[in-house]
Amino acid sequence: MSKFQFPESIRSRPVYGTLEPRPGKAHLMIADAEGAEALIDLAAQDADLIHAAHIIYIPKNTGETYVEKLRALAPAQLYVGPSYEASVPRIRRVLSDAHMGLQIYLAGTEGLMGQAMNEAMHAGIPHSAVQTEHRGSVARRMQCVHCKGITEDVMTDPFVCSHCGLNLFVRDHYSRRLAAFQGVCVDAEDPGNVPEPVELYK
Amino acid sequence: MSAAPQKTKAGAEKIDVTVSAVVKLNALVTRFEFTRTDGKEFPPFSAGAHTVVEMNDDGRTRLNPYSLMSDPADPTIYAISVRRDDAGRGGSLFMHNNVNVGDRMTLSYPVNLFPLDLRGRKHVFLAGGIGITPFMAMIAHLERISAPWEMHYACRSKELGSYVDELTGKYPSKVHVYFDDQDQKLPLEDLLDGQPLGTHVYVCGPKGMINWVHSTAAAHGWPEEHVHSEEFLAPQPGKPFEVRLCKSDITIQVGENESLLEAIERCGVEAPFLCRGGACGQCETDVVEADGTFDHRDHWLDDEEHASGKKIMPCVSRFVGKTLVLDR
Numbered sequence: 427m428s429k430f431q432f433p434e435s436i437r438s439r440p441v442y443g444t445l446e447p448r449p450g451k452a453h454l455m456i457a458d459a460e461g462a463e464a465l466i467d468l469a470a471q472d473a474d475l476i477h478a479a480h481i482i483y484i485p486k487n488t489g490e491t492y493v494e495k496l497r498a499l500a501p502a503q504l505y506v507g508p509s510y511e512a513s514v515p516r517i518r519r520v521l522s523d524a525h526m527g528l529q530i531y532l533a534g535t536e537g538l539m540g541q542a543m544n545e546a547m548h549a550g551i552p553h554s555a556v557q558t559e560h561r562g563s564v565a566r567r568m569q570c571v572h573c574k575g576i577t578e579d580v581m582t583d584p585f586v587c588s589h590c591g592l593n594l595f596v597r598d599h600y601s602r603r604l605a606a607f608q609g610v611c612v613d614a615e616d617p618g619n620v621p622e623p624v625e626l627y628k
Numbered sequence: 629m630s631a632a633p634q635k636t637k638a639g640a641e642k643i644d645v646t647v648s649a650v651v652k653l654n655a656l657v658t659r660f661e662f663t664r665t666d667g668k669e670f671p672p673f674s675a676g677a678h679t680v681v682e683m684n685d686d687g688r689t690r691l692n693p694y695s696l697m698s699d700p701a702d703p704t705i706y707a708i709s710v711r712r713d714d715a716g717r718g719g720s721l722f723m724h725n726n727v728n729v730g731d732r733m734t735l736s737y738p739v740n741l742f743p744l745d746l747r748g749r750k751h752v753f754l755a756g757g758i759g760i761t762p763f764m765a766m767i768a769h770l771e772r773i774s775a776p777w778e779m780h781y782a783c784r785s786k787e788l789g790s791y792v793d794e795l796t797g798k799y800p801s802k803v804h805v806y807f808d809d810q811d812q813k814l815p816l817e818d819l820l821d822g823q824p825l826g827t828h829v830y831v832c833g834p835k836g837m838i839n840w841v842h843s844t845a846a847a848h849g850w851p852e853e854h855v856h857s858e859e860f861l862a863p864q865p866g867k868p869f870e871v872r873l874c875k876s877d878i879t880i881q882v883g884e885n886e887s888l889l890e891a892i893e894r895c896g897v898e899a900p901f902l903c904r905g906g907a908c909g910q911c912e913t914d915v916v917e918a919d920g921t922f923d924h925r926d927h928w929l930d931d932e933e934h935a936s937g938k939k940i941m942p943c944v945s946r947f948v949g950k951t952l953v954l955d956r
Contacts, residue, residue, distance in 0.1 A: 450849030451821070526823040527849040550749045550826020555851030 428460035428561040433627070439598040440540070442560040447472035451527030453479040454520055455501075456542045458510065460562030461534025462492035468531065469499045476501050479531075480520060482513050484538065488562075510538055517542065521549035533559045537567035537578060540605030553602060564626055569606040570594055576606055582623035584612045593620045641737045642682070643670070647729050648705065657758060657790045658724055661698070661707045665732060669703035673738035675765040676858070679706065680736040680904060685722045689893070692719040693860050693903050695832075696738055697764040701772060706735065709790060711758040716862055717885060739902050742832070742858035744769065749826030751777040754814065754841055756833020760790055762858065763832065767799070778802050780819060782833070785809040816841065820848050830856045860905030861925060863887035866946045872953040873897055874916055888942035892956060899942065899956060906944040913940050913954050920949010 432439075445468045453475060457465055462483060469476040480503040483496055493506055507513040521528075530546050532539040539558045546556050565579040575589025583596035587609065594609030601608065613620050645662035652658050664670060673696055683690040698707035710723045727733070742762055744751060751770060753763045760781060770777045779799075783789040785807055795803040806812040820829070829850070831841040838857045845855045865885045872879045873892065882891040889911055892899045902910040906926030915938050924934040926941035933939050940947070940954070 448849065449847050521825065524825050526820065526825060526827050526854070528825065529849050550747075550824075552851050552853045554853060 428463050430560065430564055430627075432560070432564075435598040438600045440536070440558075440600055440602075442539070442558045445531050445533060445557050445559045447475045448529050448557070450529035452524060453529050453531065454482070454524070455479050455531040455533070456482045456513075456517065456538065457532070458484040458534035458538040458562075459486040459488045460492075461532075461538065461559070462488070462496055462561075464533035464559040464561050465531070466492075466495060466499065473499070478502055481505070482507065482516060482520075484508070484510055484513060484534075486535075510541060514545070517545050521545060524549070530556045531559075532556060534561055535563050535565060536560065537565070537605070540567060540600075540602070544602065544605045547602070566596065566626070567606045568594065568596065568609040569601065569604050570609050572611060576604075577609070580609075580626075582625055584620060584623055585609070596626065643735050643737065645706070645733050645735050647727055647731045647733060650727065650729055653709065653790045654788050656788060657709055657711050659697075659707055659709045660723065660727060661705050662733065662735065663705055670706055671737060672703065673700055673706075673765075674740050674743055675700050675769040676742035676744060676762045677738035677740035677765075678742075678762075678860075678903065679708070679738050680902075681708070681719075681723070682734040682736075683719060683722050683727075685718065685726070690717075690719045690722060691890075691901075691904055692723075693905055695742075695762040695765070695858075697761040699768040700765050701768065706738075709758065709761050713862075717865070736902075739908065741903060741907055742830070742856065744830075745828050745854075745856070746775075747826075748828035748854075749776070750824055750828070751775065752819070752823065752827060752829045753777065753779040753781075754816075754829060754831040754833070754837070755779065755781040756831075756837040757783055757788075758790065759832035759834075759837075761832075763830070764791065766830070767795075778804070780804045780806070780814050782806045782808065782812075782814045782837070816844050817848070820845060820850065828854045828856065832858050835859055858907070859927070860903065860907060861927075861944045862905070863890075863944045864925065864946075866923060867948060869947050869949070869952065871947070872951070873956045874953050875956055882946070887944060888940070888946060892942060897956060901943060904943045906941055909941075911941055911943050913942055913956055914938065915940055915952070916955050917951060917953040918947070918949065919951040920947055922947055 445464050476499045479501045481501045482505045484507050532542050547553050565581050568577045568580045570587040573590035577588040584593050587594050592611045593613050595612040597608045599608040644665040646665045648663045649661040678693045678695045680691050680693050694708035698705055710720050712724045713720045755763055792805050806814045831838050838859050868884050869882050876897045880891050880895045882888050900910050902908040909928040923946040925944040
């Protein structure tokens with residue numbers, strides 16, 4: 427089961443939905459890992475939509491689990507890449523060639539959806555018009571508010587900044603511009619007094 | 629439409645003006661230009677804003693909203709273009725027949741319910757008839773900041789096409805005009821197709837045209853945030869009815885040819901308003917008691933609120949029935 431119900435939180439925290447077919451002139455789908463399941467569910471609702479879609483997929487630790495299933499949906503184009511970073515030039519090229527009427531579907535981890543959302547916004551699409559569906563890992567992309575370094579796939583709270591080494595508290599305060607949650611030093615007033623790290627949502 | 633600014637006073641602040649020019653454009657449309665009577669500069673306005681013109685028609689106060697069409701960068705004049713509506717309630721006829729150069733009038737401070745979204749990469753204007761007016765100010769603004777735009781303007785005929793010559797003369801490659809009497813149709817589907825990502829479309833014209841643009845753009849996959857429209861409704865006449873204003877503790881009669889808001893004002897009760905056309909939400913009033921049928925005509929309240937019978941927009945909506953008690 428790849429679905430996770432996030433607890434209610436502050437307004438800043440992104441809320442994800444369920445992908446649904448929408449009318450459009452072109453369809454761009456970007457997913458990672460278990461996000462593939464959301465695309466497969468979408469195809470079950472509207473197979474023709476997928477036949478017209480360009481899918482950019484990053485399997486991450488799921489390896490080959492979903493690749494053949496996605497190919498079997500017969501999308502117009504399927505790109506399978508080794509990492510989100512490696513797919514960015516392709517995403518930007520697709521967006522720079524796109525016109526109004528493009529629909530964007532994002533599925534998978536928060537880090538992928540946030541960063542791809544950011545690319546869409548830069549291309550001139552309002553964030554509210556981009557569909558998202560969370561699947562798979564609940565790991566977060568965190569920004570250290572002190573050194574500004576980004577730590578990917580954070581699974582515990584607190585965690586150690588991979589750039590400056592500070593002990594950071596995982597906040598729900600989110601930046602759409604950075605596509606990251608904010609991590610704040612947890613032991614600033616009493617250095618060394620760091621709570622035992624707990625796995626997120628456990 | 630976004631929330632209107634919160635105000636405690638009825639209407640916006642006012643400006644005393646003198647009519648500085650009356651220019652007849654064609655058989656139906658006349659432009660009126662105003663300067664400030666106190667000689668100062670006008671407050672700046674953003675393109676797409678309207679002003680409410682106060683007319684003293686033989687003792688009866690008429691308040692009509694008109695889009696400002698002058699260059700927003702010119703603080704010395706405000707200009708509006710008024711289409712004569714012979715079947716209307718008389719405001720536009722008053723402007724055409726009674727307003728002359730040198731007359732003193734009162735305008736409200738500008739209010740913008742139809743702003744440009746300046747995050748847009750490109751702006752596409754769709755005008756129908758007199759709906760051209762807000763775009764005149766928008767074009768002036770976009771030309772100044774060198775932002776890309778194009779216009780598609782449908783009008784009845786060459787003779788009735790206000791500003792057609794001026795626009796096609798100045799911007800021959802950006803302005804496209806379609807004349808009804810020559811069977812020319814605005815090719816909406818074609819022109820929505822292939823617009824660059826980040827394009828915004830703005831429509832001002834008759835209700836049918838506005839609905840057509842919204843539904844066609846949605847079917848083409850345009851986000852609703854990128855489709856902007858403005859339509860002022862004129863209050864329609866209807867059967868007279870009686871209303872009790874419980875806060876003011878009076879009962880008033882609403883005549884056949886006046887709106888509920890006008891009747892409230894006539895009886896000396898201050899009621900908030902900005903657009904007087906069912907768009908801004910400022911005059912929203914709570915219903916305390918009602919025995920009858922509402923005739924909702926605004927596009928501010930949603931369908932659920934209309935059905936609830938708990939709220940009414942007195943600028944355009946009416947009531948048929950035995951009792952209506954408002955919290956005013």
